[in-house]
Amino acid sequence: MTKRLAQLMHVYPDQYEEYERRHNNLFPEMKQALLDAGAHNYSIFLDKKTGNLFAYLEVDNYEKYQQIAQSPACQKWWAYMEPLMETNSDQSPVTVDLHEVFHL
Template sequence: MTVRMGQLMHVYPDQYDEYERRHNNLFPEMRQALKEAGAHNYSIYLDKKTGNLFAYLEVDDIEKYNQISEMEACKKWWAYMEPIMDTNPDQSPVTTDLHEVFHLD
């Protein structure tokens, strides 16, 4: 069963272009880690007025996807992104998981 996920994050206002550039050049090992974790249909949207990011992705298995945080590729990506966005002490992005209230198939 596919699980749809929505998340909020925040990028610093002077880093919008850099954030997009880095994602347009996603590390190949990070792309592979996402695929191995069962992520697909992954999009991130930016509100340029606030720096808020909205991420949408679908995963095959939420428990399997959550294990991505233990992968070296993910840790490397977090360290790379840490200077340009709000992060936790472990360098992971500060993320708010959203609850789906409506879906039109």
């Protein structure tokens, strides 16, 4: 069963263009890791007034998707993106998971 996920993150105001540029040139190995983990319909939206990011994606298997954080591709991507956004000590983005209250 497909699971819908949504998260909030934050990109630094002076890094909006670079953040978008890097996503437009997503590492091939990161793209493959996402696909291998069953991710699809993945979108990230930016509120340019606040730097807040809203990410939405669907995954086929939530447990399998959770393992992507351990992949070399993801670790490399996090290190690459760390200067642009708020991150945790392991370089993962600081995220707030959102609870779905409605779906049509």
